[in-house]
Amino acid sequence: MDRIRITGGRKLEGVIPISGAKNAALPLMIASLLTRETLTLENVPDLADVNQLIKILGNHGVDVSVNGRRGSQKEGYSRTVNFTAGEIVDTTAPYELVSKMRASFWVIGPLIARMGEAKVSLPGGCAIGTRPVDLFLEGLAALGAEIDVDNGYVVTRARHGLKGNRFVFPKISVGATHVLMMAASLARGETVLENAAREPEIVNLAECLTLMGAKISGAGTSRIVIEGVDTLSGATCKIIPDRIETGTYAMAVAMAGGDVVLEGARPELLQSALDVIAQTGAEITPLNHGIRVRRNGHGIEPVDVTTEPFPGFPTDLQAQFMGLMTMSKGRSRITETIFENRFMHVQELARLGAHITLAGQTAVVDGVSKLKGAPVMATDLRASVSLVIAGLAAEGETVVNRIYHLDRGFERLEEKLSGCGALVERVSD
Ligand SMILES: CC(=O)N[C@H]1[C@@H](OP(=O)(O)OP(=O)(O)OC[C@H]2O[C@@H](n3ccc(=O)[nH]c3=O)[C@H](O)[C@@H]2O)O[C@H](CO)[C@@H](O)[C@@H]1O
Numbered sequence: 001m002d003r004i005r006i007t008g009g010r011k012l013e014g015v016i017p018i019s020g021a022k023n024a025a026l027p028l029m030i031a032s033l034l035t036r037e038t039l040t041l042e043n044v045p046d047l048a049d050v051n052q053l054i055k056i057l058g059n060h061g062v063d064v065s066v067n068g069r070r071g072s073q074k075e076g077y078s079r080t081v082n083f084t085a086g087e088i089v090d091t092t093a094p095y096e097l098v099s100k101m102r103a104s105f106w107v108i109g110p111l112i113a114r115m116g117e118a119k120v121s122l123p124g125g126c127a128i129g130t131r132p133v134d135l136f137l138e139g140l141a142a143l144g145a146e147i148d149v150d151n152g153y154v155v156t157r158a159r160h161g162l163k164g165n166r167f168v169f170p171k172i173s174v175g176a177t178h179v180l181m182m183a184a185s186l187a188r189g190e191t192v193l194e195n196a197a198r199e200p201e202i203v204n205l206a207e208c209l210t211l212m213g214a215k216i217s218g219a220g221t222s223r224i225v226i227e228g229v230d231t232l233s234g235a236t237c238k239i240i241p242d243r244i245e246t247g248t249y250a251m252a253v254a255m256a257g258g259d260v261v262l263e264g265a266r267p268e269l270l271q272s273a274l275d276v277i278a279q280t281g282a283e284i285t286p287l288n289h290g291i292r293v294r295r296n297g298h299g300i301e302p303v304d305v306t307t308e309p310f311p312g313f314p315t316d317l318q319a320q321f322m323g324l325m326t327m328s329k330g331r332s333r334i335t336e337t338i339f340e341n342r343f344m345h346v347q348e349l350a351r352l353g354a355h356i357t358l359a360g361q362t363a364v365v366d367g368v369s370k371l372k373g374a375p376v377m378a379t380d381l382r383a384s385v386s387l388v389i390a391g392l393a394a395e396g397e398t399v400v401n402r403i404y405h406l407d408r409g410f411e412r413l414e415e416k417l418s419g420c421g422a423l424v425e426r427v428s429d
């Protein structure tokens with residue numbers, strides 16, 4: 001099993017190219033199920049989750065071909081990928097494939113909309129909470145789907161097609177918003193989604209669906225209106241830069257010190273996180289082609305943070321921010337409001353010498369002046385990278401085990417960090 005070995009204490013200097021967003025690539029890839037024609041996606045990151053979804057789509061009959069990459073990037077970085085779902089050969093998404101990744105459940109939306117039936121295993125994904133699917137089922141039922149849950153599978157039918165309706169999300173859900181937007185695109189009549197998620201990945205999916213011929217307005221606000229169409233066509237769409245990867249590397253610079261340009265990053269996708277990072281004492285400068293992050297000679301100021309749906313501070317940056325706060329000059333409180341069990345990095349950060357106590361959904365972090373390297377274990381995707389951030393500033397050697405979690409969402413992390421002078425290497429047994 002691969003591990004990452006970090007020798008801490010080096011500042012980061014240089015350029016880090018930001019990859020296409022995992023959390024946008026996944027729903028846009030799934031949207032290819034909505035049309036017989038080819039959907040071409042640019043800037044698709046080369047990640048374990050993307051490759052797993054390619055397998056899942058292949059099981060439904062989607063033909064996938066890879067044909068390009070950004071000029072400045074080495075082989076293996078974000079690519080242009082074609083997806084063609086000429087025929088859907090199977091409307092079942094089996095447990096063996098779906099259990100590895102939460103987002104694979106989202107195929108339920110296009111399958112029911114295009115084929116009038118779907119049988120999809122209940123999902124897996126990061127173990128950060130119970131992560132039910134009730135909102136998906138309520139929403140699809142509002143569009144006229146019949147739904148049964150049987151032997152761990154959601155079995156859904158809409159013999160006469162889906163019918164547009166008004167649906168008010170009782171709670172904001174990114175995944176359920178993606179799924180209902182896709183399903184409603186091929187429903188008869190108008191669908192109005194209220195209290196919808198406003199994440200940039202929702203906007204990216206709406207752009208993609210619109211290029212495919214869907215009629216969608218309001219994406220990026222909490223009220224999305226979709227006028228169903230009979231068929232969707234092929235299109236070419238670009239995946240947005242990964243705001244979580246951007247925030248992660250910005251926090252890595254804030255932690256280790258130095259001066260790095262995050263090439264291709266878009267500040268407006270993570271303004272709340274950038275504001276918080278600036279409050280810690282790092283200097284953030286928006287550039288035409290990215291974001292410059294600097295921290296030289298100043299200590300790290302403690303800042304309190306509460307995770308919220310977009311445009312608030314993202315839960316997917318909570319662990320990384322806790323990594324940064326372990327070496328602040330005082331006490332910070334980090335409150336997690338999205339997932340009930342997203343603090344598994346706390347005990348691993350403690351192995352490096354961090355002082356963190358948990359009080360319900362709030363972690364109280366008392367900054368220490370020094371961390372010391374140690375073997376640690378990645379417990380989920382963002383938790384694993386919080387350990388890398390801490391390791392960059394820790395004295396001596398930190399070895400992060402179980403980095404298959406990290407490979408789900410960070411394209412060539414060790415290459416990007418060592419390109420900026422960090423001592424980070426992948427060790428394979
Ligand atoms: C692949 C992807 O894009 N994953 C992201 C997506 O996950 P995901 O789409 O799974 O997250 P949701 O926005 O759906 O979850 C938000 C909250 O709603 C709850 N909920 C959700 C659905 C449901 O049917 N019932 C229910 O109770 C969840 O348990 C959670 O407490 O958004 C999360 C919140 O920004 C991010 O952390 C994940 O990285």
Ligand SMILES: C=C(OP(=O)(O)O)C(=O)O
Binds near residue numbers: 102126
């Ligand atoms: C939690 C995440 O992913 P998933 O929803 O696929 O588990 C994430 O990207 O941080």
